[in-house]
Amino acid sequence: MISPYYYQLLVIASINVIMALSLNLVTGCAGQLALGHAAFMGIGAYTAGILTSVYHVPFAVALVAGAAVAALFGLIVGLPTLRLKGDYLAIATLGFGEIIRVAILNMGITGGPFGLRGISKHTNLTLAVAAAVLAYLTMKRLMNSRFGRALTAIREDEVAAVAMGIDATRHKVLAFVISAAWAGIAGGLFAHWFRYLHPSSFAFSASVEILSMVVLGGMESLEGPVLGAAALTYAPELLRGVSDFVSRHRMMFYGALLVIMMLVRPQGLIGSGVKGLSISKLGRIHGVVRLPQMERVTQWLTAAKQRKHLNDSSVSTDSRVVEERLAGLGMSSGTGSRGTGIGSGGGEEHAGS
Amino acid sequence: MKSMNHMFDAHKNHTGTRPDGRKGDNGRNKGKKFWFSSLFTAGIALVLAAAMFLAGCAGSQSKERSGQADGGDKVIKIGMVGPLTGDYATYGQSVRDGVQTAIDEINAEGGVNGYTLQLIAEDSRGESTEAANAVQKLIDQDKVTAIVGAVLSGETATVAPIAQDAGVLLITPSSTAPGLTEVGDYIFRNVITDDVQARQLAEYAVSQLGCRKFAVLYANNDYGVALRDNFTSKVEEMGASVVAVESYLDGDEDFRAQLTKIGSDIDALYIAGYYTEAAKIAQQARRQGIAATLLGADGFYSEKLVELGGEAVEGSVFTAGFYSGDASEAVQTFVSNYKQKYSQEPDMFAANAYDTMKIIAQALAKAGNDRAALKDEMYSVKDYPGITGNTSFDANGEAVKDVVFLKVENGKFVRAD
Amino acid sequence: MLQQVVNGLTLGSSYALIALGYTMVYGVLRLINFAHGEIYMVGALIGLMTSQAAGLPFAPAMVTAMAGAAIVGVIVERIAYRPLRKAPRLAVLISAIGMSIFLRNLALAVMGPQTRAFPIPFEVKQFSTGRFRMSSFDVLILLTSIALMIGLHFLVQNTKIGKAMRAAAEDKETASLMGINVNRVIAFTFAVGSALAAAAGVLIGMNFNAVDPSMGMMPGLKGFTAAVLGGVGSIPGAMLGGILLGMAEVMGVALLKSEWRDAIAFGILALVLLVKPSGILGRNVQEKV
Structure with a gap:
């Protein structure tokens, strides 16, 4: 039989896989950097833990309730913040994450700074792995759905996506809510494995660790976060006693890892090794982006025109812009464009002016 | 370690061959690709589990061997x-x-x-x-x-x-x-424990130091909260009063707002936290004209308290379980x-x-x-x-x-x- | 209550000092330098080392700290930001966060987790006029932040390099076509921003007589909040935002419960971002993609 030590590591790895996959939906697929992901795990963990230990609710119900409450908070946080972009979104989610943590710290029912004790053990390896596999399959289906393609379009170029009739905010919020729900499930599993919860487990540094997992493995695939989560769960244990220096300064290496990955392999360990390849190209290679036929794009455009009640002249320019952007995206199949520039424009391009 | 490396290598081979093989046939390969990826993930999971399991076996074996090398049960x-x-x-x-x-x-x-x-x-x-x-x-x-x-x-x-x-x-x-x-x-x-030292200090402060009006400034963590609760209740049991209770977070630097709220009309200020913050609080309290005796718990016990607090911590009284100056x-x-x-x-x-x-x-x-x-x-x-x-x-x-x-x-x- | 206003003013002016650096860098690069809080810490550390180990008096120690931090800032820009200038926004952000974590833990590895004392090397006077008290050092911080604000404003508006900075902020490509060395302008911006952070680090480290590796995290976030509140990119905005945030925090403690202090600060941040992301004095910039 597998030793309890490795059994526990596999349970933690499974929980981390769920966390990484759920963050990946928002950060990897939709391209929105969220820095408070651990807070949703905390909400799920505390909700489920309080339900089973204080109110003696069955574990399965508590787990689902944890996910529901986390999703609700995802909605509350996501609705206002996801209208923000880039840096602002990152800071806003960080701020909300800290507010949630301070709230847990100052509430009576959570045990406050003493933590929540007396939770019974319900999580086992089978359940944790099953949940991780389910999370993977859910994300896989999402990615291959119309919804997933819309998220990818938003990540690549939000203006073009909106012009094609995608309600960007709605899609982003929905992704955020689904992501929070899965983080809540991971939290519930966490609570009923360790039997003790403390607010410090869900602080900013925890969110950074999850982000590191996603970035290390690769944001453009689903295998990336899985690999990243597994590797960053196991590597520190592997380093115990082996290399004192590395294990002593682990956080320093996490920081360096994030920088180096961005410089050298922004697509993560998994992903094509060709440097400088745009995300859209990678997305196509990995089957994240399904290429719609040009006809469908035209249909979208017509629909977009009608929806937006645009006058003729602006439509013509707008559609030209959109077509250019689509070309850049590599979505118009014939051009063979590599799609540099677009989605990587940073702050350079003025849009809609 | 070896198995981990192997895993990465195996993966690189996959990605190396993938792009060419599937150019332009995205639609047709949809189903295939799905299963390929699923298999791939299952593969990762299996390899990882196996790696851990093997490492576990190897680990325990080597441990047993080293135990024997050291002379068995010695x-x-x-x-x-x-x-x-x-x-x-x-x-x-x-x-x-x-x-x-x-x-x-x-x-x-x-x-x-x-x-x-x-x-x-x-x-x-x-x-x-x-x-x-x-x-x-x-x-x-x-x-x-x-x-x-x-x-x-x-x-x-x-x-x-x-x-x-x-x-x-x-x-x-x-x-x-x-x-x-x-x-x-x-x-x-x-x-x-926190309750023992907080209660004993409260008793000491009221009966030996003659303090009547107390304020508590606590770190918002398990340590600070437990000290606060026990200190406050014992002070009130003894017939003295706690006139202000304020909190801070570990790592805070500016305590002036809390100290102003507490005011200078107190006999003693109980700082329920560790020496780093206590030293900063002491200095800012003195600057704000709070002359009250500073009280603390074993979180004060470090040379750093004096190094960081200087003059301001002079005369502070705290509880501890150990005294290195003991003869x-x-x-x-x-x-x-x-x-x-x-x-x-x-x-x-x-x-x-x-x-x-x-x-x-x-x-x-x-x-x-x-x-x-x-x-x-x-x-x-x-x-x-x-x-x-x-x-x-x-x-x-x-x-x-x-x-x-x-x-x-x-x-x-x-x-x- | 009057004393709380003074408390808010002094706390606010230290936030303002940090916010000025954020605003500088953001104004030119449209990039939030996540590592700014860590550069503030590095500046305080260098100041501590030069004034204690090397025994330099206050002013030279301050100058060395500012110069040292400027060098660190330029190196950070060179390594973590410049190669990614054309990369997706997400990549730059992650790189910036990585840099911040790296610097904090590097300092932890070098100096250990212990807090170091950083005594003020000169006599500090206490002003007390019955109702409130303020130390001469608090006044120094307040005056320094005002002086730096005015200096910065002059630098950006009235000097040649300032003109180049504004041009680069407007449009990097056009600026480079006009013969402006954009890389040098950006490096200069980082140097100035980092030197400001170091000045703040040394002053605040001395005021609280404490320097430690994690000291940059919270002030970094608060300084950022202040910059956003006042309007990122606006120099007087940073000053205003800092003072307002300091006031809000202190009044939160004075009127509400001190447990919620940080939640109040982040609540304000969230509120500003939602209601008026451009901040109080910020220009409403056309949304960029």
């Missing part, structure tokens, strides 16, 4: 877990060094019943999950007989159920949160051994850890290298004369210890009673 392994890195590293390192000092002394005197003691210290980085992994490793891979730790209360609350389930003695020399030992009969604590031979031996090895003054963490290890060794000598017998023996420890005063354990595994009152005088700690 080594007793003692585990230690706590933050050796990160923001709380000072505390964990002190505990580790305290235990090591005790083990060195014991081994120098011939060990326990002919056994040599060996310390295996694992880092928790101050995080509960890491602490849990470390304790599982100590129990399963290293097969330790007893564990000294964890250091922070949150860590101890997480690892206590694990040690209890495995039937391994776990004794924390520093976690003061109430109720930790209630997890089970294998869980002990050898440190004065007794046991204390002076410990202090000189510790200083010689680590070239710094031992703090209360090191002192408690040292005593804890000595108590375990004494129990081991009677019970032998057996986890269950060792646990039973611990309950019969009565008035062990250590460097932190006389120690006994009650039916819950809580240490019953003496509290000393210390005072800052001319930049040095002296006994106040």
Whole structure:
């Protein structure tokens, strides 16, 4: 039989896989950097833990309730913040994450700074792995759905996506809510494995660790976060006693890892090794982006025109812009464009002016 | 390690061949691709599980072999877990060094019943999950007989159920949160608890120092909150009053808003927190014209209090479980051994850890290298004369210890009673 | 209450000092320098080392700290930001966060987790006029932040390099076509921003007599909040935002409960971002993609 030590590591790895996959939906697929992901795990963990230990609710119900409450908070946080972009979104989610943590710290029912004790053990390896596999399959289906393609379009170029009739905010919020729900499930599993919860487990540094997992493995695939989560769960244990220096300064290496990955392999360990390849190209290679036929794009455009009640002249320019952007995206199949520039424009391009 | 490398290599081969093989046939290969990816992920999971399993087997085998090489049963392994890195590293390192000092002394005197003691210290980085992994490793891979730790209360609350389930003695020399030992009969604590020291200080301040009007400024963590509650209730029991209660977070720098709110019309300010913040609070309080006596708990016990606080902490009174200036031979031996090895003054963490290890060794000598017998023996420890005063354990595994009152005088700690 | 206003003013002026650096860098690069809080810490550390180990008096120690931090800032820009100038926004953000974590833990590895004392090397006077008290050092911080604000404003508006900075902020490509060395302008911006952070680090480190590796995290976030509140990119905005945030925090403690202090600060941040992301004095910039 597998030793309890490795059994526990596999349970933690499974929980981390769920966390990484759920963050990946928002950060990897939709391209929105969220820095408070651990807070949703905390909400799920505390909700489920309080339900089973204080109110003696069955574990399965508590787990689902944890996910529901986390999703609700995802909605509350996501609705206002996801209208923000880039840096602002990152800071806003960080701020909300800290507010949630301070709230847990100052509430009576959570045990406050003493933590929540007396939770019974319900999580086992089978359940944790099953949940991780389910999370993977859910994300896989999402990615291959119309919804997933819309998220990818938003990540690549939000203006073009909106012009094609995608309600960007709605899609982003929905992704955020689904992501929070899965983080809540991971939290519930966490609570009923360790039997003790403390607010410090869900602080900013925890969110950074999850982000590191996603970035290390690769944001453009689903295998990336899985690999990243597994590797960053196991590597520190592997380093115990082996290399004192590395294990002593682990956080320093996490920081360096994030920088180096961005410089050298922004697509993560998994992903094509060709440097400088745009995300859209990678997305196509990995089957994240399904290429719609040009006809469908035209249909979208017509629909977009009608929806937006645009006058003729602006439509013509707008559609030209959109077509250019689509070309850049590599979505118009014939051009063979590599799609540099677009989605990587940073702050350079003025849009809609 | 080898299997991990292999995994990455195998993967690179996959991605290397993929782009060419599937150019322009996205639609047709949809189903195939889905299954390919699923298989791929299942593969990762399997390889990972296998890697861990094999590493586990290899690990335990090599451990068994090394045990035999050391002379079979002649080594007793003692585990230690706590933050050796990160923001709380000072505390964990002190505990580790305290235990090591005790083990060195014991081994120098011939060990326990002919056994040599060996310390295996694992880092928790101050995080509960890491602490849990470390304790599982100590129990399963290293097969330790007893564990000294964890250091922070949150860590101890997480690892206590694990040690209890495995039937391994776990004794924390520093976690003061109430109720930790209630997890089970294998869980002990050898440190004065927050309620004891807060209540005794309240009594001392009212009856000996003659203070009537108190304010409490507490760190918003388990330590600060437990001290606040017990101090406040005892002060009120004694017929004095607490006129203001304010909080801060560890790492805060500016306490002026809280201090202004508290005001200068108080006899004593109880700072329920650690020395770094206490020193800053003291300085800002003096600048705001608060002349009240500063009171504290064992979180004050560090030379850093005076180094950072300077004049402002002069005259402060606090409780502690250990006093390194004590003239007794046991204390002076410990202090000189510790200083010689680590070239710094031992703090209360090191002192408690040292005593804890000595108590375990004494129990081991009677019970032998057996986890269950060792646990039973611990309950019969009565008035062990250590460097932190006389120690006994009650039916819950809580240490019953003496509290000393210390005072800052001319930049040095002296006994106040 | 009057004393609380003074408390808010002094706390606010330290936030303002940090916010000025954020605003500088953001104004030119449209990039939030996540590592700014860490550069503030590095500046305080260098100041501590030069004034204690090398025994320099206050002013030279301050100058060395500012110069040292400027060098660190330029190196950070060179390594973590410049190669990614054309990369997706997400990549730059992650790189910036990585840099911040790296610097904090590097300092932890070098100096250990212990807090170091950083005494003020000269006599500090206490002003007390019955109702409130203020130290001469608090006044120094307040005056320094005002002086730096005016200096910065002059630098950006009235000097040649300032003109180049504004041009680069407007449009990097056009600016480079006009013969402006954009890389040098950006490096200069980082140097100035980092020097400001170091000045703040040394002053605040001395005021609280404490320097430690994690000291940059919270002030970094609060300084950022202040910059956003006042309007990122606006120099007087940073000053205003800092003072307002300091006031809000202190009044939160004075009127509400001190447990919620940080939640109040982040609540304000969230509110500003939602209601008026451009901040109080910020220009409403056309949304960029």
